Amino acid sequence: MPKKKRKCDEAQLKWFEDAMERIKKATGARTQVQLAEVLDVRQSSISDAKRRCSIPADWFLKLYRSHGLDPDWLAEGVEPVYINAEKAKIPADTLLREAPAPYGRLNSRxxxxxxxxxxxxxxDAEAWEPKPMEEISMPESFCRPRLQVVKVDSASMEPVIAKGAFVGIDCERRDHPDGDLCAVHFxxxxxxxxxxxxxxxxxxxxxxxxxxSDLTIPASEMDERTVGRVIWVLQNLAAL
Incomplete structure (x- = not known):
């Protein structure tokens, strides 16, 4: 009597899909054929790995040697992306800006x-530096390489931004288009x-x-005092 094939559980499947997605993004491989060429394996080997929800260790070694990728990032998403950035085919910042998965999907990040x-x-310092007080979980697509999240302690921007809201600030975006929301240090x-x-x-x-009251800042000081642009707000729209 033939043995039953062992099925992957949800946790194993999620790990495998996430790791394979990172491999595809980092190598630019869009199809199984392209991925097999990058890894120098047969297509059947990729199918076997998917069936077992297991990635051979030598694949991680090959990707380190060919693309400079960190096995810990490939396997678990733990930064940094590269051990040897000189071999990088795609910038790390681009890889960390992963596309959002549909709500409720198993592989949502x-x-x-x-x-x-x-x-x-x-x-009282001349330049603003963060002081972490808590943590928050958010979709991967909301993150940026230099994201700073703050908890608003003022009602000055209500009703657009409520007191107590969580605000995401992209510290790489420090330009000032008219009407945009900016975080500025006083x-x-x-x-x-x-x-x-x-x-x-x-x-x-x-x-x-x-x-x-509205505030004013000399144009000559604005760049130095701008922390970044507001890119998202997380808040309740009704009292709990």
């Missing part, structure tokens, strides 16, 4: 990131989030809440 206070590590006060408008040789930082 998430990441736990630190959340800082608006005041930062030292409110010494002795901490971080402020406002809509930014350029007016001659000054920038107007406008509050949404009429109870709060």
């Amino acid at each position: 998430g990441r736990v990131v630190p959340v800082s206070t608006m005041a930062g590590a030292d409110k 010494p002795h006060q901490g971080l402020t989030i406002r809509r930014v408008y350029m007016q001659g040789d000054t920038f107007l930082l406008k509050a949404e809440n009429e109870k709060y």
